[in-house]
Amino acid sequence: MLKRLSKYIKNYVKKKRTTIKDIANVLNISPAAVSKALHNDSRISEKTKTAVKRVAKELNYQPNHLASALRKGKSNLVGVIVPRTSSNFFSSVIQNIEEVLNKEGYNIIITQSNESFQKECNNIDTLLFTQVDGIIASMANETVDLSYYEKIKSKGIPLILFDRGENDLNVDYIGINDYDSSFMIVEHLISKGCKRIAHIGGFRHTRIFNNRIRGYIDAIHAHNLPHDDDLLIESSLTLENGKQKMQELLALENPPDAVYIAGDYAALGALQLLKEKNIRVPNDICLVGFGNEPFTSLVTPTITSINQHSAQIGQLAAKTFLERVKMETVKQTLNKIILDAELIERDSSQKK
Template sequence: MNNKPTIHDIAKALNINSSTVSRALNDSPRVTLKTKEKILKKAEELGYKRNVLASSLRKNVTNTLGVIVPRISRHFFSSAIQGIEETAYLAGYNVIICQSLEQLEREQSIVNGLVEKRVDGVLISISMETLNYQHLEIVKNSNIPLVFFDRHCNEAGNSNVLIDDFKGGFDATEHLILQGNKNIVHFSGPNELEIYKNRLAGYKAALKKHNIAFNPENVIVTRLMEDDGFKSMQTILNLKQKIDAVFSANDMAAIGAIKCIKQSNLKIPDDIAIVGFSNEPISTVIEPSLTTIDQSGLEIGKTAAALILSYIENKQIPEKGENIVLKANLIERNSSKRN
């Protein structure tokens, strides 16, 4: 049984037309200030609450953003979500947070669900399995603004908020070279994803600058989980050719490598130096502390949210898309510094 007061109850109590009550509650200029005040007072007395969802749907807006990330548990993505939510809240928007768990099928289902919920915009960092983007066409065809952040697809017309992955990969590798390392292994993610392509390109560019030949066998491609880093390091240590450093495309695989090296009774960085990427909180407390590339998830989230809100508020999505690239910073710690 529904006992919630309606506009009809307010109208009956004041002996006025329901349409006048509706206009007053929507702050229409067609209703005098005196009548508005009388209606608002009676609405409060009766405990009337507006149906915000119904009102939003009538206006074809929901004041809601959909956010899709690979894993909420990753510090970078939780920080990005924080930045998105803070920016959205200040603009009067709510956020629906979803995680793909690195699965394309799950990501496809989430995208369809967000469109069905009539979100006003979608922010996405694609999964490792996302090698084509047909499932995102439904967003564009529904005239819903779409912004990629961190992991993106390099197609014309898309808007992206990224860090400079190439420069991050270059700086990480050059730092290892300047510490005296020559045979540097790179732990990469799937090379179909632009961020890992760019980090690998930065690695290659640093080797070339310092006249070190690129060896394809020194690039190990995994899903960059901690266990992947551990197993990759085991494989490396069993090779006859000695390596002296590792640049990992994320911190988790780098931490797995550190654990494997320590179990092998080798010293870090004296025997093998390590640099990661993303500046996870654990990178400061693991022993030795991990040199890494800082990518501010908070800043990326705020920037991505501000961009999509500008599209929504202006009711205009640029045909050519926009790219916003933020700076990546090297944070030097004990895993790479040689005396």
């Protein structure tokens, strides 16, 4: 046996990767036995198991993941699609997905759509091509056509959406209660004495932004405030666009005394514009953002915002996926998990 082993060690040095067959040859048993030994199959003796494991270690054996995935029909890879990884919200979600899935032997492939529908379609193709066992996604702003997502469903691969999701798809979804959060923000501003509250929202075709808009409108009505069409604007919510839309609001005959903006980056843009114009925040105009990006607590004044519980969303998304793969046969009911968000009050809305 020693002679065989040394021969294989030489082979290893030559860079040919060790396979299960090599271990079998050293020990003079079948490859099948080796495979079973490595998986602690009960039909293999303890003696053989320890021998196999010793030799495996000695030869620096690394299982060929492709081969086993091919044979078993699953890759243990999960695809993640996000608009971008640079936002703190998404990178935190990703980190938590990863933590949960790694424990169960899954790895994740992260792709970014950069808010582009085209890129998102490419990403989906890429992931399907890579034979992922499931996809966890948050849609790009642009995405309206859902045929690519239907493609995932039609392949029978679990699809879990979070944050930016689309109800019509009938898939698992994890997000926050956008309507309530919006309502809460408006009531917060009212409690601070604001009378003319504007809303720079996202595009209505995205469900979450539509819900935020509805929450805003309903809260305005509930408190008998003037509902002026000019005070409700849709935006792409980038920093630049936030600046621009803020400009438009200031240009009104009767400008608002508070602005609630459905994204922190756009809120930051608005804040910059207000500073340039020497309009005091919060004393002249109160400002509230959405998302609780780290910079909201870093700028002057700090920006009131909504904490979306990114960690929890990531964990729940991963767990939902795990449930799906574990009981694929069972026609289970859909998981729609809606978390309550949290208002983080900061200086930008503390009018005295």
